Amino acid sequence: MIQTPYLLFLGDAPDPLAAKVAQGIKDWRPENCVGQFRLEGCKADMGLPDMTLAEAYEAGARTLVIGVANRGGKISALWKDVLLEALETGFDLASGLHNLLRDDPALVERAAATGRSLHDVRVPNVEYPIANGEPRRGKRVLAVGTDCSVGKMYTALALDRDMREAGMSCSFRATGQTGILITGEGVPLDAVIADFMAGSIEWLTPDADPDHWDIIEGQGSLFHISFSGVTLALIHGGQPDALILCHEPTRTHMRGLPGRALPTLPELQELALTHARIANPDCQVVGISVNTQHLGEEEAEAYLAELEKEMGLPACDPYRDGAAKLVEALRAL
Amino acid sequence: MIQTPYLLFLGDAPDPLAAKVAQGIKDWRPENCVGQFRLEGCKADMGLPDMTLAEAYEAGARTLVIGVANRGGKISALWKDVLLEALETGFDLASGLHNLLRDDPALVERAAATGRSLHDVRVPNVEYPIANGEPRRGKRVLAVGTDCSVGKMYTALALDRDMREAGMSCSFRATGQTGILITGEGVPLDAVIADFMAGSIEWLTPDADPDHWDIIEGQGSLFHISFSGVTLALIHGGQPDALILCHEPTRTHMRGLPGRALPTLPELQELALTHARIANPDCQVVGISVNTQHLGEEEAEAYLAELEKEMGLPACDPYRDGAAKLVEALRAL
Numbered sequence: 001m002i003q004t005p006y007l008l009f010l011g012d013a014p015d016p017l018a019a020k021v022a023q024g025i026k027d028w029r030p031e032n033c034v035g036q037f038r039l040e041g042c043k044a045d046m047g048l049p050d051m052t053l054a055e056a057y058e059a060g061a062r063t064l065v066i067g068v069a070n071r072g073g074k075i076s077a078l079w080k081d082v083l084l085e086a087l088e089t090g091f092d093l094a095s096g097l098h099n100l101l102r103d104d105p106a107l108v109e110r111a112a113a114t115g116r117s118l119h120d121v122r123v124p125n126v127e128y129p130i131a132n133g134e135p136r137r138g139k140r141v142l143a144v145g146t147d148c149s150v151g152k153m154y155t156a157l158a159l160d161r162d163m164r165e166a167g168m169s170c171s172f173r174a175t176g177q178t179g180i181l182i183t184g185e186g187v188p189l190d191a192v193i194a195d196f197m198a199g200s201i202e203w204l205t206p207d208a209d210p211d212h213w214d215i216i217e218g219q220g221s222l223f224h225i226s227f228s229g230v231t232l233a234l235i236h237g238g239q240p241d242a243l244i245l246c247h248e249p250t251r252t253h254m255r256g257l258p259g260r261a262l263p264t265l266p267e268l269q270e271l272a273l274t275h276a277r278i279a280n281p282d283c284q285v286v287g288i289s290v291n292t293q294h295l296g297e298e299e300a301e302a303y304l305a306e307l308e309k310e311m312g313l314p315a316c317d318p319y320r321d322g323a324a325k326l327v328e329a330l331r332a333l
Numbered sequence: 334m335i336q337t338p339y340l341l342f343l344g345d346a347p348d349p350l351a352a353k354v355a356q357g358i359k360d361w362r363p364e365n366c367v368g369q370f371r372l373e374g375c376k377a378d379m380g381l382p383d384m385t386l387a388e389a390y391e392a393g394a395r396t397l398v399i400g401v402a403n404r405g406g407k408i409s410a411l412w413k414d415v416l417l418e419a420l421e422t423g424f425d426l427a428s429g430l431h432n433l434l435r436d437d438p439a440l441v442e443r444a445a446a447t448g449r450s451l452h453d454v455r456v457p458n459v460e461y462p463i464a465n466g467e468p469r470r471g472k473r474v475l476a477v478g479t480d481c482s483v484g485k486m487y488t489a490l491a492l493d494r495d496m497r498e499a500g501m502s503c504s505f506r507a508t509g510q511t512g513i514l515i516t517g518e519g520v521p522l523d524a525v526i527a528d529f530m531a532g533s534i535e536w537l538t539p540d541a542d543p544d545h546w547d548i549i550e551g552q553g554s555l556f557h558i559s560f561s562g563v564t565l566a567l568i569h570g571g572q573p574d575a576l577i578l579c580h581e582p583t584r585t586h587m588r589g590l591p592g593r594a595l596p597t598l599p600e601l602q603e604l605a606l607t608h609a610r611i612a613n614p615d616c617q618v619v620g621i622s623v624n625t626q627h628l629g630e631e632e633a634e635a636y637l638a639e640l641e642k643e644m645g646l647p648a649c650d651p652y653r654d655g656a657a658k659l660v661e662a663l664r665a666l
């Protein structure tokens with residue numbers, strides 16, 4: 001549906017985490033990324049060539065993807081000129097922000113005048129049911145985090161890659177805009193109406209063959225007061241058979257909530273499992289995925305080894321080392 | 334905003350619980366209820382006079398309030414004829430269903446032709462913020478339940494009544510359609526977009542005088558897989574100082590989820606308090622509210638006495654006995 005390849009718009013991202021949409025596309029579909037477009041003061045860098053709109057179009061890019069999120073998901077005035085010019089240059093636009101491209105009269109008018117498309121991948125286009133909690137066939141694994149943005153999507157995508165390589169039957173089930181931009185389908189969970197959140201996840205992960213794994217992309221954290229309700233709906237709608245705990249060990253406070261400490265991994269394990277067993281009494285925590293990007297190699301290895309001893313669970317950084325340990329734990333379940 | 338008094342529309346309610354919107358209005362604002370309108374097969378009864386539309390209009394009713402909920406909140410075809418005729422008769426319509434009156438072309442056309450108003454009280458009309466978790470002044474109490482529809486709203490409304498009578502400063506904060514129909518304002522939480530749920534509750538319960546109590550209406554249950562995410566957003570956005578546990582002791586399974594048992598009160602206490610202390614480390618469980626409508630008087634008394642001994646907390650049925658015990662517990666906090 002969305003034309004590739006992309007030019008990734010990083011805007012005036014205040015930090016690299018704000019551009020995690022672009023980072024996800026670049027890491028998991030690098031062949032779809034021609035270059036990046038940055039405004040003054042942008043603190044994110046995908047390591048792609050910085051290009052003007054004309055250069056990127058010349059190089060083959062056909063969609064400008066907004067790869068940066070702001071709190072609240074607004075389309076800022078700063079960005080608007082670039083988006084309008086992109087439509088003139090010949091680009092479609094794709095966005096996962098709360099504020100929709102289609103709700104901006106100037107963009108709608110310019111898109112109509114130039115014959116271009118506006119893709120709002122965040123908008124639900126399905127009438128989701130209310131969750132009924134009935135057990136579904138097939139297996140499901142969900143990544144849950146001590147905080148937001150600790151690597152849950154990366155963990156799920158790495159699992160998807162490594163389970164396929166291991167010959168297992170699986171599907172990555174996207175629940176956020178990046179995942180949807182990567183796979184072309186999914187549920188934009190944080191834009192779903194509250195009553196239908198859990199039902200949307202039941203819809204996303206239907207009955208399947210007994211040996212098929214749905215790898216459900218996690219969202220938020222049970223411990224993050226801004227988004228915890230979304231996380232709980234994901235746990236109860238997903239009725240996972242397996243949980244993977246995700247953590248970023250250098251984080252000093254919950255993302256966006258200065259002064260609020262992260263929970264420990266045992267705290268996450270207990271709370272997530274308590275909730276998961278309400279939906280699926282057989283659920284198990286099978287492993288730990290650590291985002292070690294801010295640790296040196298030896299430091300990361302030592303941290304993971306210590307963690308495995310303390311928690312009695314396999315622990316790895318899927319981005320750095322691959323997800324083989326987690327794949328084996330799932331296979332053994 | 335909504336013209337009173339009301340004619341309460343009970344439709345073809347499959348059971349009395351389905352008409353809890355009407356029941357709430359009738360119990361807490363009886364002076365606003367002229368009569369009830371029922372279709373064939375209706376299993377609910379408010380004990381109000383059954384009236385035709387013409388009779389109710391003659392008796393002074395000016396708004397037909399849809400007092401019955403269906404799973405998924407649809408406006409059924411069966412109801413449509415009555416609603417159209419009500420507009421002709423001179424009634425405004427008020428509804429808290431997910432499917433909006435304003436989205437029905439026939440109703441919109443008839444309302445325009447007759448000069449009547451369509452009130453969709455469920456629809457958010459505010460751009461809520463994302464929750465920031467910052468501590469707010471004033472005190473907050475929230476009712477949490479072992480299941481949906483166990484009496485959380487009744488508990489909150491009884492507290493509001495009895496705290497006022499005791500001379501305390503307080504506000505009932507509605508989070509559902511019935512509460513909003515009763516008070517004329519609030520947050521229709523189950524219709525809020527997922528990312529903004531907790532923020533909408535921060536907005537609803539702002540900074541206040543140190544001795545002021547916001548009595549926040551509960552929704553769903555942490556243990557109800559269909560709606561648990563809504564409940565958690567309420568706990569984290571509300572940052573309550575006090576929790577009241579709500580229970581219906583004769584319920585054999587979670588509402589709408591056959592085969593799924595209710596949690597025990599100690600399980601609810603532990604899980605709700607664990608979550609509440611993430612937002613407000615000082616939160617306490619102060620009492621238990623039991624819906625004893627299906628117990629005889631002696632049976633109810635014995636149950637409450639035993640519960641107080643087991644849990645070490647005051648326990649009462651606010652509807653039957655008033656909320657004085659809970660008011661005292663809050664005052665002592």
